[in-house]
Amino acid sequence: MVRVSGPLRVVTDRPLLVSQVRVRAARDRAEKGGLTAAFSDTVTVQDGQLTMEVLPGPAVLDVAVTGGHSHVVRLVVPDMAAATLEQCVLAAEAASEGELRTLERLAGGVVADRDEVRRLAGEAAGSASRAASSAGAASGSAAAAGQSAASAGQSATAASGSASAASSSASAAKSSETRAGQSATAAGQSASQASQSATAAGQSATSASGSATSAGQSASAAATSATNAKTSETNAGKSASAASTSASGAATSATNAKTSETNAAGSARSAATSEQNAEDHASKAAGHEVAASGHADSAKQSADRAATIAGSTRWVGTRLEVNGKLSPDLKGERGDPGRDGTMTFEDLTPAQRASLKGDKGDPGPQGPKGDPGRPGDPATAAERVQTKDTRNTNETPGWYMSTYPQSVVSEFKSTGPVGIDRALGLYAMVYTVTPWRDRSGGYPSQTAYVGDRVLRRVGTSDTTWSDWLDTTAWEGITGKPEQFPPESHTHPWSEVTGKPSTFAPSTHSHAWSEITGKPSTFAPSSHTHTLSQISNAPSSHTSAQTASTLMSRDSGGRARVNNPVNALDIANKQYVDAVDARIDTRPAFFSAPDAPPAGVRVGDYWLDETTMKLHKITGI
Structure with a gap:
């Protein structure tokens, strides 16, 4: 939102008569994913100043004036934090309807770029999410492969146990063969079969990478073979049967070992499949990451383009600059002035009337006395001041301010009720001057004419008057001094009367300082002095070149000097x-x-x- 403020005089020539101001969009338009509708809102107006919060773009002010008249003012609100009302009016004057459409299309392009940025950003976020899911699936597959490898290791351990058990069965069968001669062959066969079972179990352990359960079954079969061999040893007579049973158990162990091998191969295949799935998921995750990076780059480019257009759009005088390109001059021709309105004081609201009054100023200097005016024409009855007969009343200052504000009232009064000494006269003409409707303009004052006397009083509150002051009597003059000593002054000689025609000087003398016109210097007359009369003169003289001695000529008229040193020396x-x-x-x-x-x-x-x-x- 843009904060727009400014005086009402920018949009109307009668700001004091404005009763209401409303603002609305110039037309319905899309704005920031929504719709800006042309509904009007009331604008705050205080002390002739307008303040409102509006969206950037074309707008309309509806200004209603007391008396039913209203008018419409078009605005173009710039896209900035704050703007003056005058800037918005000038922008609207500078742009025609066609240019406003162009501005709106530019704004629409910026909005479209902004929406494209949002779409691409959403796609980038989706790609990133899918990449994260793929990475999670790959991690799960890797975990499954690890579990399969662990199961295969357990199966190998179990198969090794089965081989050890089978070896024990063979050893037992060998002992049975030694103790029972008749069943030696059978016991040897049983041992041989047990050994084969152990070898098969060992091969199953070697080739298998998993299936602990099957290996356990092989171990159980090997244990059965060992038990049968022990039975053969104890019961020599039944050795052949026991050996046969042991051979059968060894065959069973081989079968079980084969099953373990098969299960281990299945576990290895499952692990390989999990590994392949993990690689596939990792590949897909890398692809999603590349796609996300591409979407992010596209989103940044669109955002930069939108920011460049938005940041480079500005007004240059009455031309619009967009991305370094200037439009033609958008200022139209000046329209015809609107018609003048009429308004009387009675049409103003009480608040508007109160706003017309300013603070009371200081009294101005006394102006020069003007020339006398020409005699006026005789007044008609309607033009004469009408005097009211209110002889028996004495109203308060507050009554005059409420009854006759900003007026002069002439009344015929009896002197007694208004507090004038009846010795001066029985009746008086009283003129009341009320400067304003309340005391902010000063209290009313009254001037009473009683015979040849002029009296005056002023209100001191809404209910009281001062005492009457007789302005024509000496005692009515306030602030006068008790004595009037003459001030120091001079008179020209022509104003002095009774002076003698001549003035004979008497014998007198003057000090040297009193003598005027005396010369500043006095040149001496021609005269001579002897050497003895010259003060500070040398006491002797000579014709020789003697320093600091007066030079005189010798008998031949000659005198001596030393060789010159300076330019002016002799x-x-x-x-x-x-x-x-x-x-x-x-x-x-x-x-x-x-x-x-x-x-x-x-x-x-x-x-x-x-x-x-x-x-x-x-x-x-």
């Missing part, structure tokens, strides 16, 4: 002569355009500034 003759000697040193370097300058000598160098070639002077 140069003496010694220093200048040394520099001139260096200047006259050859070869020298000259530069001039076109021809060497004057003063060059042989051996000097000249740079032609025109061609920038360097020449050596070889002759003049």
Whole structure:
């Protein structure tokens, strides 16, 4: 389900008049293995905000407005966790009926892929179950083969016992032959037959792989042969008969051993059959496992394809993108605006009227005084304020708020009943201003005109008024100071009266700081000073190059200085002569355009500034 929310103003230009909103599917359609029917549900609306839980796809809003008028708004709800009402309206405007059918076909394809995934997953589960059953049957066959092998081992053990018993019978017969000479031959024959019975029993034990019961019978026959041989030994006279009986018993043992061999062969065949069955079941299990793997791969591919289509479907502006492909622009032409509705204040419900009122704001700044208006035309009787004669009543503030909300009432009152001092007058014109229907807009206020006096009072609760305040009397002015000292101020000279025409200055003086317009510096006039008048001057002077001493000229007008060091130092003759000697040193370097300058000598160098070639002077 998609949570859709947003203001009602998105779907109607009269949100305050909406009485009910219902939502339904645009048409009956298959959805997630079931049917989405076009039945309508009531939508929650609070403070002009709509909130609903709906299925993705085309939907319709039925918006009912007070007064019987209603209209229909088409929506397309995107497949996401939450969406705004505006997004759903814009999506519906951007998609025509044909594009909606296309979207539904795409959704149907996704559902078909999802059902194919479920079918293949079911087949894979069935194959896995059958493989498990085959594996179980193979395990049972292997267990049966093991049991057959165990039975064959037991049969072999029993046959070995029969051979041992037969050997004992032969030994007994041999002893009987020794003690009874007359029955020796018979006893030997009995022993020989017993030995043959033992050999046959041994061969039965060797060839048999099973049948413990038959081997037991052979053992019993061998035991009978031994008993007969013992009887032959005891009764020499009857040895032949006993030997014959022993031979018969040995024959019986051979027969029984043969039976054991047959039964053991049957057990071996059963074991071979069980082994073959186990191999067949194992082969079938492997085949089912391969089939299950193939079904699982097909199911994953279908699931991946469905996830790719579902994950790649999105709106790009007013075009739909499915698996990387964009549809044409689905936005249609803008329709004609709907007709304007009409609604009066009386048509509003009490809750809608209450919603029109906001919190009381702070008082605004005092505006500038406006120009006087033109004189009005004489009012007609209907336009004049009617004054009610309620001279003997004094109603409460609550009565005015319930009887005359948001109104101004003019009443003729006797001063006594409303609490006005009758000394001011017997009657008063009282104007009551009621700003709102309850105290949230402020309590009513009353202004009473009594002669040349204007009195005022305000409600302090639903049942009480404040005292009357005479606004025209001095005592009616509140917050006034007891004294009115003048504030510090100045006056221009023109406002000063009685001032003299002239002001003769009296003898006086001024401090240097009081003098204005004086110069910041004072240049001295031309004058001279003696050396003694100069402070911090050196006490002596000389024409020699003495440091930190005033320099003076000697009798010849000359003075000495040391050789210069810095650029602005004074140069003496010694220093200048040394520099001139260096200047006259050859070869020298000259530069001039076109021809060497004057003063060059042989051996000097000249740079032609025109061609920038360097020449050596070889002759003049």
